Amino acid sequence: NAGVTQTPKFRVLKTGQSMTLLCAQDMNHEYMYWYRQDPGMGLRLIHYSVGEGTTAKGEVPDGYNVSRLKKQNFLLGLESAAPSQTSVYFCASSRQGAGELFFGEGSRLTVL
Amino acid sequence: AQSVTQPDIHITVSEGASLELRCNYSYGATPYLFWYVQSPGQGLQLLLKYFSGDTLVQGIKGFEAEFKRSQSSFNLRKPSVHWSDAAEYFCAVAGGYQKVTFGTGTKLQVIP
Secondary structure (H helix, E strand, O other): OOOEEEEOOEEEEOOOOOEEEEEEEOOOOOEEEEEEEEOOOEEEEEEEEOOOOOOEEOOOOOOOEEEOOOOOEEEEEEOOOOHHHOEEEEEEEEOOOOOOOEEOOOEEEEEO | OOEEEOOOOEEEEEOOOOEEEOOEEEOOOOOEEEEEEEOOOOOEEEEEEEOOOOOEEEOHHHOEEEEEHHHOEEEEEEOOOOHHHOEEEEEEEEOOOOOOEEOOOEEEEEEO
């Protein structure tokens, strides 16, 4: 079972470049989330979605955009990357809100 | 707003010794509480969860946690630690139906 798959796993960007992280889940989950993980700060919620066609802001949404055009996919976009966005990004999904989260393996992004 | 505090950044225990990781939460009503484990380079995996009912919950890998409303705590315990338990542990709280908030994590080192 694939579960939650994130691509790419590693990426290096220059300041000002744009990119998109793709998250795909095969569990038919309604809820999907994007978190970033930084040393000593745990996981912080960037954006989330409670169903196809919906998105909402989390704790740290600035500089990011998301889309959920299909139920199984949740895209995270950086329009103009900044060094402060260097982080490990995790996608997660759940069957219900506030339920068990299933995580991908993470995407490590470095912005120079 | 909901929040989680994990006061111990790093804990070292000897193999075979008991373990307790501390977690305090802030939320106005009865929350949903979780413990997740993260091995290096991996996503997070659910160890156990508390939604309601019995305040002592059992999880995978021999872990348990106790919900204490009076202390706003949800401490994780294991009677005898194995070397394979070395990882980072995250406590999380969900007060609403859509968002899970994580603590900053406790890194566990196991020495022989």
